[in-house]
Amino acid sequence: MSSTLALQIGTVAQRSVLRTLRQPAMVVPALLFPMLLLAINAGGLDSATGLPGFPTDSYLTFALALTFLQGTMFAAMSAGTNVATDIETGFFNRLSLTPLRRVALLVGQLSGVIVLALIQATTFLVVGLTAGAGLEAGPLGIPVIVAISLLSTLGFGSLGALVALRTGSGETVQGLFPLMFAALFLSSMALPRNLIEIDWFRTVATWNPVSYMLEGIRSVLIDGWNGEALALGFLTSGGLAALALAAASSALRTRMARE
Amino acid sequence: MTARGFRSVVLGVAWRNLHGFFTNPALFLPAMIFPLFFFTAFAGGLSRIESVPGFHFPPGYTAFEYAFVLLQASAFGGVFTGFAVARDFESGFARRMLMAAPRRRALIAGYAVSGLVRALFTISVVTTVAFLAGMKLHGAGIELVGLYTLALLVNFSAVLFGTGVAMRLRTFQAAPAMQVPVFLTLFLAPVYVPLGLLGGWVHTAATVNPITVVLDAERGFIAGDPVKAGLAFALLAGIGALFVFWALRSLRSAERATA
Amino acid sequence: MNDRTAAAIEAEGLVRVFKKGPRAVDGIDLQVAPGEVYGFLGPNGAGKSTTVHMLTTLLPPTDGTARVAGFDILSDGAQVRTAIGAALQEAALDPFLTGREHMRFQAALHGLPRELRRQRGDDLLERLGLTDAADRKVGGYSGGMKRRLDLALALVHEPSILFLDEPTTGLDPQSRTALWEEVQRLVADRGVTVFLTTQYLEEADVLARRIGIIDHGQIVAEGTPNALKAQIGRPSVEAIPAEPDDLGRVIAVLERFGQPVPGTPRGTTVRLSGDDASLADVVRALDAEELQVEHLQLHQPTLNDVFLAQTGRSLEGARQDEHAREEAQRAAAA
Numbered sequence: 107m108s109s110t111l112a113l114q115i116g117t118v119a120q121r122s123v124l125r126t127l128r129q130p131a132m133v134v135p136a137l138l139f140p141m142l143l144l145a146i147n148a149g150g151l152d153s154a155t156g157l158p159g160f161p162t163d164s165y166l167t168f169a170l171a172l173t174f175l176q177g178t179m180f181a182a183m184s185a186g187t188n189v190a191t192d193i194e195t196g197f198f199n200r201l202s203l204t205p206l207r208r209v210a211l212l213v214g215q216l217s218g219v220i221v222l223a224l225i226q227a228t229t230f231l232v233v234g235l236t237a238g239a240g241l242e243a244g245p246l247g248i249p250v251i252v253a254i255s256l257l258s259t260l261g262f263g264s265l266g267a268l269v270a271l272r273t274g275s276g277e278t279v280q281g282l283f284p285l286m287f288a289a290l291f292l293s294s295m296a297l298p299r300n301l302i303e304i305d306w307f308r309t310v311a312t313w314n315p316v317s318y319m320l321e322g323i324r325s326v327l328i329d330g331w332n333g334e335a336l337a338l339g340f341l342t343s344g345g346l347a348a349l350a351l352a353a354a355s356s357a358l359r360t361r362m363a364r365e
Numbered sequence: 366m367t368a369r370g371f372r373s374v375v376l377g378v379a380w381r382n383l384h385g386f387f388t389n390p391a392l393f394l395p396a397m398i399f400p401l402f403f404f405t406a407f408a409g410g411l412s413r414i415e416s417v418p419g420f421h422f423p424p425g426y427t428a429f430e431y432a433f434v435l436l437q438a439s440a441f442g443g444v445f446t447g448f449a450v451a452r453d454f455e456s457g458f459a460r461r462m463l464m465a466a467p468r469r470r471a472l473i474a475g476y477a478v479s480g481l482v483r484a485l486f487t488i489s490v491v492t493t494v495a496f497l498a499g500m501k502l503h504g505a506g507i508e509l510v511g512l513y514t515l516a517l518l519v520n521f522s523a524v525l526f527g528t529g530v531a532m533r534l535r536t537f538q539a540a541p542a543m544q545v546p547v548f549l550t551l552f553l554a555p556v557y558v559p560l561g562l563l564g565g566w567v568h569t570a571a572t573v574n575p576i577t578v579v580l581d582a583e584r585g586f587i588a589g590d591p592v593k594a595g596l597a598f599a600l601l602a603g604i605g606a607l608f609v610f611w612a613l614r615s616l617r618s619a620e621r622a623t624a
Numbered sequence: 625m626n627d628r629t630a631a632a633i634e635a636e637g638l639v640r641v642f643k644k645g646p647r648a649v650d651g652i653d654l655q656v657a658p659g660e661v662y663g664f665l666g667p668n669g670a671g672k673s674t675t676v677h678m679l680t681t682l683l684p685p686t687d688g689t690a691r692v693a694g695f696d697i698l699s700d701g702a703q704v705r706t707a708i709g710a711a712l713q714e715a716a717l718d719p720f721l722t723g724r725e726h727m728r729f730q731a732a733l734h735g736l737p738r739e740l741r742r743q744r745g746d747d748l749l750e751r752l753g754l755t756d757a758a759d760r761k762v763g764g765y766s767g768g769m770k771r772r773l774d775l776a777l778a779l780v781h782e783p784s785i786l787f788l789d790e791p792t793t794g795l796d797p798q799s800r801t802a803l804w805e806e807v808q809r810l811v812a813d814r815g816v817t818v819f820l821t822t823q824y825l826e827e828a829d830v831l832a833r834r835i836g837i838i839d840h841g842q843i844v845a846e847g848t849p850n851a852l853k854a855q856i857g858r859p860s861v862e863a864i865p866a867e868p869d870d871l872g873r874v875i876a877v878l879e880r881f882g883q884p885v886p887g888t889p890r891g892t893t894v895r896l897s898g899d900d901a902s903l904a905d906v907v908r909a910l911d912a913e914e915l916q917v918e919h920l921q922l923h924q925p926t927l928n929d930v931f932l933a934q935t936g937r938s939l940e941g942a943r944q945d946e947h948a949r950e951e952a953q954r955a956a957a958a
Contacts, residue, residue, distance in 0.1 A: 113735075114732075125718060125721065131538075135541070153417045154411075157417060197717065262388075284399070291403075291405070295410075295418075306409075308457050
């Protein structure tokens with residue numbers, strides 16, 4: 107990478123991180139809300155561990171994976187909203203008038219939510235493990251969880267940026283939230299897929315890539331080293347990141363309407 | 366001011382609010398989508414919970430969750446009405462209404478009426494979907510009247526709570542102040558399983574949470590075996606009265622600020 | 625700057641058509657010499673900002689060509705952007721960054737070395753009176769401060785050409801004057817070429833050496849302010865009768881001295897024709913008819929008159945300027 111490109115990415119990233127962390131209204135719910143839900147669900151659904159075939163006797167351990175994915179949803183909204191705000195206020199035009207390269211603009215803009223995701227992942231791990239969640243893979247499982255989490259964040263964040271770049275509207279980005287909500291709920295977030303009774307629900311959850319991101323993280327917490335689950339977790343999160351980043355890059359090219 | 370004048374203000378405020386709700390997808394869709402999501406995810410994804418030892422609810426898990434979703438739709442319907450009040454203050458439209466209405470309590474009544482109509486609409490949609498999903502209600506006519514009256518009383522309290530918060534803070538930034546307490550109140554209750562199957566601190570919180578009584582009463586009506594109905598109505602009457610007082614005091618606060 | 629041409633900015637047949645929309649710019653030809661302040665004057669929706677967006681490479685033209693600093697806006701966009709600075713219609717600032725952070729950010733994006741970023745940023749902040757507020761988040765700045773910061777950001781890489789798109793809209797008179805002074809200083813001290821769009825007549829009159837008047841996407845008149853006004857020629861006389869019922873007779877008297885000009889509620893305005901007609905003559909004629917007037921004024925031609933003559937309409941900025949003048953007169957009389 108040339109030094110100019112690195113400087114550009116660093117400059118845009120610095121701004122992105124600063125403006126994300128300077129918005130408590132964005133950061134605090136992104137940290138608190140998933141943990142609150144974790145606490146509620148761990149208590150509310152603990153009896154589910156009594157179901158034959160439930161993979162663990164701790165619903166807290168089972169549900170911990172969900173907190174990371176909830177964090178990525180917040181990331182998508184945050185990234186999209188920030189890009190849309192830049193477009194709506196004209197700050198995007200300001201950036202377009204500099205020698206800034208497209209790749210630097212996109213990667214830099216997403217850096218803020220990546221940092222937020224890192225803070226989230228660290229916090230959730232510390233809180234979850236302190237509260238008694240298991241980590242069957244041991245300490246080496248931590249970077250794996252963080253990696254899947256960050257890849258998912260990059261993917262969903264790029265989706266948010268894609269919508270913002272295509273529409274230039276913060277309101278439309280907000281409209282993503284119900285879709286992400288649906289993606290999360292129609293997955294194996296509450297029960298393992300093999301214990302979902304309703305056929306159509308189980309089918310949707312099987313086709314839903316979010317299920318595999320959840321199961322990849324969950325496998326580290328419950329099973330230890332489950333190659334298949336990990337492979338699918340990385341494939342879906344990495345695949346989403348690659349596709350969404352490419353689509354966002356294309357949308358950025360159109361928005362800048364230059365070469 | 367005559368009773369007719371009071372009524373015309375109430376109807377005017379209600380009409381305006383309802384018109385905005387039904388003609389603006391950004392307002393209408395979340396109010397419809399979220400209860401349906403919860404219903405689909407909980408009743409669909411968690412139906413296996415029926416097999417948990419100690420779970421006993423003759424009408425089935427779909428009906429068990431329907432009771433919660435009914436409450437959730439009613440309560441959040443009230444919160445969304447509070448959002449509308451906050452938007453009115455932020456845009457300055459509330460000042461126009463405060464200046465025009467001779468008896469300003471009519472404004473609160475108008476918001477309450479619009480909240481009620483919105484709740485009725487949402488409940489109808491959710492109920493239709495629930496029946497299509499195969500829900501069975503064992504309760505007879507009077508029990509079903511009791512069921513929906515409880516839901517509407519919850520909505521009434523939530524509208525007054527939200528309206529009061531909006532009138533005191535007079536900005537849309539007040540949204541979390543309305544959402545978070547309602548969310549916590551709803552979810553620190555037997556959402557997924559009966560009270561006896563809850564674990565840990567959630568069990569303790571649910572034991573003292575008045576919503577637990579209301580949920581139990583609703584489920585009793587659904588099962589055709591009313592339980593705690595009198596207590597539920599008494600609690601909601603008391604809470605409702607409290608929030609009437611809260612809303613009226615908040616109105617005074619808003620009047621002083623906009624004088 | 626590329627030596628192939630002497631013009632700092634030149635456009636030939638520039639057109640921009642939006643999808644399912646109007647021809648926002650409909651064949652603009654213009655040339656701006658280096659070191660010149662060129663004013664682009666027109667009402668809202670005339671095509672001013674669209675023209676600026678094309679010249680600054682933010683929007684490709686549908687047809688036509690343009691060169692800025694000698695570089696083609698389509699094929700040499702990167703070189704154009706290196707040579708220009710722009711303060712566009714929206715101040716376009718990040719409310720979560722401080723003024724100083726904005727300067728460092730912009731300087732870094734333009735590739736300035738680290739030490740120079742700091743120095744240039746601080747110098748510009750001082751020049752534009754923002755040193756005290758430099759470490760406060762921009763979200764708390766006033767409108768005037770935001771505009772000044774916007775200008776500072778446009779200057780951080782010392783461009784030879786500056787685009788200012790309605791830079792003083794929404795500012796109070798003091799802030800507006802301060803910004804004008806800064807622009808004049810830039811031109812005098814550094815020889816910066818300025819392309820300024822505005823809907824304010826006074827702004828164009830004060831700042832611009834040459835003005836292009838744009839309406840419905842086309843330049844309808846171009847020249848120095850004095851030359852444009854001289855095209856209109858003679859001054860006009862405005863009269864408002866003391867008795868509304870006398871309006872018809874007042875109109876008849878005034879029309880003996882020139883052509884009526886629209887746009888005077890409760891009264892009439894005529895453009896004096898012939899070399900000899902004067903205000904004194906009009907007064908004598910009104911006296912002879914025993915007509916009393918509440919208001920009688922001689923107007924020298926304005927840029928609004930130029931616009932009116934070309935298009936049959938007033939410039940919106942003219943109405944605002946005039947309204948402000950009337951308010952000031954009423955206040956003085958009170």
